[in-house]
């Protein structure tokens with residue numbers, strides 16, 4: 001059965017969320033420097049009360065099951081909510097569904113011990129702390145088999161050494177989930193493990209906080225990290241030894257689709273801005289919206305957005321249905337590969353329609369474009385996801401029996417003529 005409607009009760013919640021984002025959350029970005037910085041008194045005065053309002057409305061971390069303090073709404077409802085939140089950078093934090101914490105929470109929920117859940121998952125889900133996922137290394141991100149950071153057991157402790165690159169939010173995190181080579185002699189995909197490392201553990205060195213685009217050096221949040229003989233308890237292992245890739249898939253599957261849901265919201269915002277400008281700005285005696293080339297930009301953007309949105313929602317629906325990220329890996333890669341292009345195309349057109357104003361720092365389009373490139377890299381580059389998608393599509397395809405394709409018209413015609421030979425013989429034309 002197909003159903004493209006949101007149930008009216010949930011739509012009421014979404015409408016409330018949309019109003020709340022516009023009225024209460026949007027102004028915050030002009031007064032809060034960094035929403036992750038819990039040492040900032042302005043942040044502390046403004047964000048927690050709004051988080052409390054969201055809790056009272058039953059929309060806090062809704063994708064989580066009730067046992068983890070959520071509503072168990074699943075991914076489709078989260079997708080619809082994230083569309084509302086996606087256009088506003090601070091909104092996911094206020095609704096308890098921001099990256100990379102959602103993915104890290106998924107790992108802890110799946111693989112954490114009771115102690116891990118008490119120490120890390122509980123405060124993370126309550127919005128009291130932030131986390132970091134520390135996987136990519138300076139010598140290579142797309143290919144995790146190249147990673148060299150090691151963790152060696154010494155008595156009851158892991159001793160970690162190595163470097164990680166672009167560990168987002170490390171500077172504001174309470175703990176990191178670090179991918180380390182623990183079983184160097186195992187087959188390639190069973191050599192690494194995931195380990196929880198409290199961020200204040202001695203030996204963790206932030207070489208520098210890398211920023212995006214023209215961010216000032218001290219504003220960056222993507223840490224270049226060095227682990228120098230970092231010691232953590234043996235029990236900080238998440239999953240089994242050598243199961244790092246398995247654990248990563250649990251996290252990255254969710255993380256990728258959540259980014260896509262927010263991208264729908266961001267791209268929709270860009271389209272709305274484009275349309276508003278088109279019906280407001282005049283040139284050569286008429287509105288921009290009367291120019292066919294501008295109309296084409298609007299139409300192409302709507303097509304991009306609508307196709308992508310349906311793909312995201314269908315993938316979210318499959319996740320809810322199968323509860324098996326492995327089974328929907330190809331779908332998630334499709335969403336991941338489509339996402340940067342959709343945002344880039346729509347934001348570029350919106351910027352163009354706004355002329356010089358669009359390129360200026362008085363409109364958010366340049367930020368959106370950088371975000372598009374961010375989405376094409378974080379959680380794996382587009383090229384790798386296209387390859388994953390193609391492999392999953394090709395896996396069960398059988399080769400043609402003979403020299404010619406199974407759909408070869410000559411063979412099809414001959415077969416049809418043989419099948420209907422009697423009819424053709426009776427009704428000779």
Ligand SMILES: Cc1cc2nc3c(=O)[nH]c(=O)nc-3n(C[C@H](O)[C@H](O)[C@H](O)COP(=O)(O)OP(=O)(O)OC[C@H]3O[C@@H](n4cnc5c(N)ncnc54)[C@H](O)[C@@H]3O)c2cc1C
Pocket residue numbers: 100132133134135136137139140141142143165166167168169222373374377378379380381382383384387
């Ligand atoms: C904003 C942002 C936030 C991030 N946050 C985190 C984080 O919190 N934690 C973390 O661990 N990492 C994080 N990353 C890192 C991200 O996961 C890596 O950037 C990504 O995996 C690509 O690795 P790389 O940057 O080393 O690129 P490389 O591996 O050097 O690849 C560069 C380019 O080579 C091409 N390429 C690579 N592999 C293939 C292939 N198989 N086929 C064809 N072409 C290919 C692609 O064009 C690719 O963009 C973040 C990245 C960004 C941009």
